[in-house]
Amino acid sequence: MIGAGDGGLPTLRIRKRVTLTDQLYGQILEQIVSGALKxxxxxxxxxxxxxxxxxxxxxxxxxxxxLRDDGLIEARRGVGSFVRRRxxxxxxxxxxxxxxxxLMRAIEARMTVExxxxxxAAIRAGAEQIDRIEAALIALEASMRARAPSRDADxxxxxxxxxxxxxxxxxxxLNATRESTERAIEVAQSITRGGSQARIERVMREHRQIFDAIAGRDADAAGLAMAYHLLQARQRITDHAREE
Amino acid sequence: MIGAGDGGLPTLRIRKRVTLTDQLYGQILEQIVSGALKxxxxxxxxxxxxxxxxxxxxxxxxxxxxLRDDGLIEARRGVGSFVRRRxxxxxxxxxxxxxxxxLMRAIEARMTVExxxxxxAAIRAGAEQIDRIEAALIALEASMRARAPSRDADxxxxxxxxxxxxxxxxxxxLNATRESTERAIEVAQSITRGGSQARIERVMREHRQIFDAIAGRDADAAGLAMAYHLLQARQRITDHAREE
Amino acid sequence: MIGAGDGGLPTLRIRKRVTLTDQLYGQILEQIVSGALKxxxxxxxxxxxxxxxxxxxxxxxxxxxxLRDDGLIEARRGVGSFVRRRxxxxxxxxxxxxxxxxLMRAIEARMTVExxxxxxAAIRAGAEQIDRIEAALIALEASMRARAPSRDADxxxxxxxxxxxxxxxxxxxLNATRESTERAIEVAQSITRGGSQARIERVMREHRQIFDAIAGRDADAAGLAMAYHLLQARQRITDHAREE
Amino acid sequence: MIGAGDGGLPTLRIRKRVTLTDQLYGQILEQIVSGALKxxxxxxxxxxxxxxxxxxxxxxxxxxxxLRDDGLIEARRGVGSFVRRRxxxxxxxxxxxxxxxxLMRAIEARMTVExxxxxxAAIRAGAEQIDRIEAALIALEASMRARAPSRDADxxxxxxxxxxxxxxxxxxxLNATRESTERAIEVAQSITRGGSQARIERVMREHRQIFDAIAGRDADAAGLAMAYHLLQARQRITDHAREE
Structure with missing residues (x-):
């Protein structure tokens, strides 16, 4: 079932045409990351x-x-835009x-959907589905402990x-935006891999909280833990200072 | 851009394999609609x-x-399930x-996404995008006034x-679930078409409220008006008594 | 229990000192309502x-x-503020x-809380509590049908x-903001009373939907119906054009 | 302004009559904490x-x-209730x-309101209000670093x-439920005080995230960070295992 659109055939992974907007975003981003724009x-x-x-x-x-929505620049009314974060x-x-x-848009959309x-899931999951979530969690945790976080397990x-x-x-x-999501996971994991042990533990903790809330049948807590995890992922990706 | 998955080719519209669950749902539903189950x-x-x-x-x-989530049956603990609504x-x-x-699942998912x-849209839409929403609204309203509501305009x-x-x-x-969504629109419109003038006006009013809130830049009101419209659509589809 | 703060004695109803902001809001509002500002x-x-x-x-x-948040004026960047609605x-x-x-702030806060x-209530209400909500609804509907909507029933x-x-x-x-809430109800009802039969029926319908969703144990629908009702109340209070 | 109800006089702090339900809750809770119920x-x-x-x-x-909503016991259909967590x-x-x-109900209500x-606040706060939030944050952090977290600063x-x-x-x-809130803060802080350095840093981090999101004008992130903080507070209060 996974990998096929609603009523469609499994889709080839062809890279989507990039809009002018996203190309321009990318070029400004490169200059911020390189330090050409401080x-x-x-x-x-x-x-x-x-x-x-x-x-x-x-x-x-x-x-x-x-760029503003992603926290990378900020506008000062009547003055212009300034680099906020590298x-x-x-x-x-x-x-x-x-x-x-x-990729950042995909994370935003997932905050809503997930x-x-x-x-x-906290309300409706059967015992077997809870088990499957836990199995994925255990695989992910094992890969993180080995400092080789698995994109597929995530x-x-x-x-x-x-x-x-x-x-x-x-x-x-989720499958329809799978390509962007997998790339977002790769980027986040690559940054986590290079980060501190404390960071790795935080990421593991975030996933564990989602599972605990679902297994504990607490819908409010489950939704909140998921949205918080994706918010944190978005910040880890964009915020140099947090990259402890 | 529309009609293609993220990074994929335009998808053929092949009817998806129907799960056993949905087949069984359909058979029970038929018996409720026919009155075999009262x-x-x-x-x-x-x-x-x-x-x-x-x-x-x-x-x-x-x-x-x-069936329970869709309000068609209700469970009484320790007794069994009963038909709630025809x-x-x-x-x-x-x-x-x-x-x-x-189709009901697609509406539920759209309540979240839309x-x-x-x-x-209330926060970010440019003037041109607001115009495009209004143009679609006007086309939809015209078709509804002519008592021939347009699926495509909707x-x-x-x-x-x-x-x-x-x-x-x-x-x-939204495009990934387009098939179910279009079918849901068709069903809702066919029921509206056969309904009272008051019902047609309510449906028009719901769409107009969404547009007004977006154009008025009121994000809370826009999200609420959209979710309420989809909730009403779900109820119109399933609730005989409301079919005035 | 009602009428007493958390851990406090029943409070005297003394009119709160009005802030300068709210006095200024009131004076501009008076000029918009009177037509001095068109x-x-x-x-x-x-x-x-x-x-x-x-x-x-x-x-x-x-x-x-x-005034802007309440939809009464709108700002055009670099130009100034304009009357949007009378x-x-x-x-x-x-x-x-x-x-x-x-009073408008109280409605906004109630949209969140209620x-x-x-x-x-949809998740936790006992049978007796459902009955009490229904009794209040029936009293409210009776007063509305008699075109003398009851603030206390509301x-x-x-x-x-x-x-x-x-x-x-x-x-x-809710009790802590009771004074503002009751006044908001009075204003809304006085406007409804002078409105069309269609409007009275819409207000009754909104309350009925809240009750139906709670009695039907549909938490999403109940929260949505309540927030939508308060959004509508806010608009009825401020929007002349809607006062059919 | 603080300390007075809406339109009311400053309220005496008299301890509220405790309902039978909450007395029974308390007695069962005591037996779970003492280990009489394992x-x-x-x-x-x-x-x-x-x-x-x-x-x-x-x-x-x-x-x-x-007790179930607070995660302390769990029901198994047709069998009975079991202690879930000490x-x-x-x-x-x-x-x-x-x-x-x-106290637990006050935290739940605050998750919604705050x-x-x-x-x-992320949308509307003026510069002076942002400064006041930051000043309170700095005072709270100072007290936490000194391992004497201040209830009043919180x-x-x-x-x-x-x-x-x-x-x-x-x-x-918030003022109307101040007594319960302050007591909840006291309990949470007393548990934090006895916890690990990692826990103290997590609590500081949670508050800092709320402030950063408000100052960064990110409404979604601010609401999420606040709700997450209160969810964590609720769990720290009730969950022995997390008390590292």
Missing amino acids: EGEKLPSEHQICDAFAVSRPVVREALRK PPQGLIQFAPADSVAG KATARY FAFHLAVAEASGNEAFVTM | EGEKLPSEHQICDAFAVSRPVVREALRK PPQGLIQFAPADSVAG KATARY FAFHLAVAEASGNEAFVTM | EGEKLPSEHQICDAFAVSRPVVREALRK PPQGLIQFAPADSVAG KATARY FAFHLAVAEASGNEAFVTM | EGEKLPSEHQICDAFAVSRPVVREALRK PPQGLIQFAPADSVAG KATARY FAFHLAVAEASGNEAFVTM
């Missing part, structure tokens, strides 16, 4: 960016909005820079929760 | 259903859970009975909101 | 308002923000103008839902 | 509890439901056992967030 530094004006990249105003505005090297080392905007899957954990939600439409949705 | 009547026991349909206990349990004829006239469980798209409205959310992953997700 | 008209600048009312800049900003006469006829900002009480309905939530802290919270 | 052990039947405590069936049911000694050492049910205050932090929400009704609501 924290606190002012970005060129919208007008200057239009000219330099030969793109239209709406494209520039959307790219800046996405993400870790890993962010563009493990994913093409022009894929990062899409909060719901975790809630429903995705399997999230998919097992979705399958336990009793609503296949959620599974279809 | 409102208030007790269903056969889980054990009897296992035997009659030659399916396993977990299949029976899941089918009953879905849905309108249109429900199985305009969709195969074994597709109804999936609440988020409406919220984000889907276009919801998709325009998703596109205005500034997050393509949501668009990908 | 729909679409530009408000004086922040600076001019500071001078005219002899208040500080933060007071002006907060008053304008509240509320019905009833809004300042049945409540002191300087109490309206607080969404939760309705959800928990408040009793909302309080019965809170009591069925199984969490007394919510009851304490 | 983890995994079966509780007496509802009938036996009715007789032993001379209370009615509804009182027993509500007490058991609250809370730390501190829970009844620092608060009367018959106040614990109310998620909203954190969201609105409450002040949460109140400063509510005041920054731009909605006084939320402040009124």
